[in-house]
Amino acid sequence: MSRRTRRLGEEEIEKYLFEDIPSGDESSCSxxxxxxxxxxxxxxxxxxxxxxxxxxxxxxxxxxxxxPLSSQLQRNPDSTQSNNVNSNMPARIAPKWKKNYRMDIPxxxxxxxxxxxxxxxxxxxxxxxxxxxxxxxxxxxxxxFQTNLYATQTGKPYTPITTEELDVFIxxxxxxxxxxxxxxxDYWSSAPDLHDSYVxxxxxxxxxxxxxxxxxxxxxSVMPDRNDPNYEKLYKIRPLLDLQQNNxxxxxxxxxxxxxxxxxxxxxxRNSLKQYMPKKxxxxxxxxxxxxxxxxxxxxxxxxxxxQGSNVETDLGGKIVKNFCEPLKxxxxxxxxxxxxxGYPLQVELLKNQIYACGTVxxxxxxxxxxxxxxxxxxxEHDYRVSDTKVSLLKWKDKRSVxxxxxxxxxxxxxxxxxxxxxxxxxxxxxxxxxxxxxxNMNFVDKYDQLKGSYAIDRKSHxxxxxxxxxxxxADSERxxxxxxxxxxxxxxxxxxxxxxxxxxxx
Numbered sequence: 113m114s115r116r117t118r119r120l121g122e123e124e125i126e127k128y129l130f131e132d133i134p135s136g137d138e139s140s141c142s143x144x145x146x147x148x149x150x151x152x153x154x155x156x157x158x159x160x161x162x163x164x165x166x167x168x169x170x171x172x173x174x175x176x177x178x179x180p181l182s183s184q185l186q187r188n189p190d191s192t193q194s195n196n197v198n199s200n201m202p203a204r205i206a207p208k209w210k211k212n213y214r215m216d217i218p219x220x221x222x223x224x225x226x227x228x229x230x231x232x233x234x235x236x237x238x239x240x241x242x243x244x245x246x247x248x249x250x251x252x253x254x255x256x257f258q259t260n261l262y263a264t265q266t267g268k269p270y271t272p273i274t275t276e277e278l279d280v281f282i283x284x285x286x287x288x289x290x291x292x293x294x295x296x297x298d299y300w301s302s303a304p305d306l307h308d309s310y311v312x313x314x315x316x317x318x319x320x321x322x323x324x325x326x327x328x329x330x331x332x333s334v335m336p337d338r339n340d341p342n343y344e345k346l347y348k349i350r351p352l353l354d355l356q357q358n359n360x361x362x363x364x365x366x367x368x369x370x371x372x373x374x375x376x377x378x379x380x381x382r383n384s385l386k387q388y389m390p391k392k393x394x395x396x397x398x399x400x401x402x403x404x405x406x407x408x409x410x411x412x413x414x415x416x417x418x419x420q421g422s423n424v425e426t427d428l429g430g431k432i433v434k435n436f437c438e439p440l441k442x443x444x445x446x447x448x449x450x451x452x453x454x455g456y457p458l459q460v461e462l463l464k465n466q467i468y469a470c471g472t473v474x475x476x477x478x479x480x481x482x483x484x485x486x487x488x489x490x491x492x493e494h495d496y497r498v499s500d501t502k503v504s505l506l507k508w509k510d511k512r513s514v515x516x517x518x519x520x521x522x523x524x525x526x527x528x529x530x531x532x533x534x535x536x537x538x539x540x541x542x543x544x545x546x547x548x549x550x551x552x553n554m555n556f557v558d559k560y561d562q563l564k565g566s567y568a569i570d571r572k573s574h575x576x577x578x579x580x581x582x583x584x585x586x587a588d589s590e591r592x593x594x595x596x597x598x599x600x601x602x603x604x605x606x607x608x609x610x611x612x613x614x615x616x617x618x619x
Contacts, residue, residue: 207456209481209505213498218468218520219444221368225405228363246359252278254351255329262328273323280314281323287311289567296320296571324571345385345417353415360410361439367406371556372436372449374416375400378570385417403436408559412436429453433469434461441465446520448553454517456480459503463519470550473505473517480517483507492542496523508547521546 234241252275263270291308293299298306300317329352336343344350376394379386387399399416414432419425429452437447447462447469454471456479462469473480484495489509496506506523508514510531525545530538 206479207499207501207503209497209499211497213500213502215498215504215520215522216502218446219466221444221446223365223368223443225365225367228365231363245363246356247282248355248359249275251352251355254355255327258328258330259323259326261331263326265333270322270326271319277315277323281320281327284311284314284320285569286567289569292569296324296569346415357413361412364405364409364411366411366440366445368444369406369446369448369553369556370403370411370440371554372401372403372433372447372453373554373557374452375402375413375557375561385415387416401432401436402557402560404556404560406553406556408556408563410560427455427457430455430458433458437462437465437467440467444468446470446553448550448556450554451515456499456503456517459517459519460501463502468518468520470516470518470521470546471554472550473515475507475515477517480505486513489513494523494526494542494544496544498523504546506544506546508544510541510543514547516544516546516550518546521549 231237231242231245256273256275256278260272263272288296288299288311291311293306293308297317299308299311300320301307329349330347332348335347346353374389376387376389376392377398377400378394379397383398385398386396388396389399401414401416402410403412405411414435429449433447433449433453437445440447442465444466445468447467449469449471451472451474454469454473455477459469475483481497483497483505484507486509489495489507491509491511494506494508496504498504503517503519504521504523506516508516521544523544523546526542527545527548528540529543529548531541532538
């Protein structure tokens with residue numbers, strides 16, 4: 113006897129999904145129960161029930177608002193925690209955006225800024241005394257000890273370095289940043305047009321080269337293995353970084369306005385830390401996150417070492433800003449950064465800590481509303497929205513559109529900027545005050561790069577390039593031409609021809 117089956121309809125499936133699971137005798141069902149229950153079906157599920165999200169009601173937006181779908185959808189929390197929503201996390205909730213919301217007036221900044229008390233109490237201040245606050249005796253002792261330890265571990269005969277000799281070595285490098293030559297070897301050159309008698313009289317070329325090759329900061333013999341959880345890519349210079357970071361912070365009190373941006377240390381060699389940034393003047397090198405004061409002074413820095421582990425790193429820019437702003441909490445500082453770091457959750461969290469922030473932002477970031485299209489804006493016009501969490505978003509039309517996200521600027525405040533026309537005349541264009549102040553305060557890190565670049569010195573690494581040019585096979589032998597380019601400037605070229613069987617012959 114064949115068993116008769118029936119396919120459930122969509123309404124029956126919805127009924128079983130919504131009703132509670134019975135227990136005991138109530139768990140039995142029959143065909144009659146199915147037929148009777150088919151008449152009283154629950155309401156069909158809405159989109160939010162199907163995809164596990166919660167759609168914000170329509171009445172929280174005014175008629176002018178046009179929110180993207182990402183701002184209207186909010187993840188539904190776990191059912192066990194749905195009644196215990198944390199009120200301290202407003203950044204995770206889609207905000208209300210309206211034009212008639214008002215921004216709060218920022219708190220007054222009353223902190224003392226500038227040089228530390230130690231510097232202000234000095235008498236007869238000289239550049240050498242100020243330099244000693246950063247290049248401390250503790251750092252010199254560390255470098256001497258580690259350099260001598262490394263030389264001992266190599267097993268080669270050497271002359272131990274002293275702190276006095278280290279002072280001369282550092283001073284010579286500073287002088288080389290002022291009196292620049294193509295290579296440090298040229299200061300000891302026998303050519304009269306390159307030889308520098310002032311530099312060469314303090315230290316021999318052989319000793320300077322030895323210190324340049326053997327100067328060490330950390331003990332290589334106890335460096336963790338790459339597979340060790342404690343492995344760090346910056347292990348060899350970590351003590352130097354920590355000491356300098358502490359010296360920068362304690363010798364200067366941050367100004368009211370600070371800027372966070374990225375800087376580059378030029379490097380073209382092979383290293384896993386090297387980054388490529390095509391829009392920067394220095395396109396290849398080590399990327400350094402920096403926070404600088406209005407004078408260009410470095411307040412804090414952090415060298416980027418790449419992704420940590422195998423996990424995908426999210427919101428890297430926001431984490432960098434929050435880490436730098438930790439000492440600025442509850443002091444009413446004003447921080448500026450670009451669209452790499454900026455986002456709505458970051459602005460809300462900084463405002464909660466009494467840190468006022470402003471920066472450009474990508475218009476497709478989460479929780480941001482849609483503003484007027486470019487074709488509806490003329491040059492100098494802007495559109496804006498303000499959230500119920502006191503964060504403002506504005507779009508200003510210049511040659512291209514600029515988006516500014518801030519937790520303290522009122523988008524209604526407007527100033528004037530000068531723009532040059534194609535015929536050479538200049539005209540005044542209306543511009544929000546947030547854009548004007550952002551352009552005036554975002555260049556603090558660039559100012560640091562400018563000051564540092566004035567006295568930079570290069571240490572070119574030794575490069576060897578080997579180019580193989582195969583020639584057609586001959587009956588008796590195959591000739592391979594090998595060209596070797598070596599030397600710090602790439603000017604020494606030697607050619608060597610090798611017969612088949614790799615027997616060397618004279619060029």
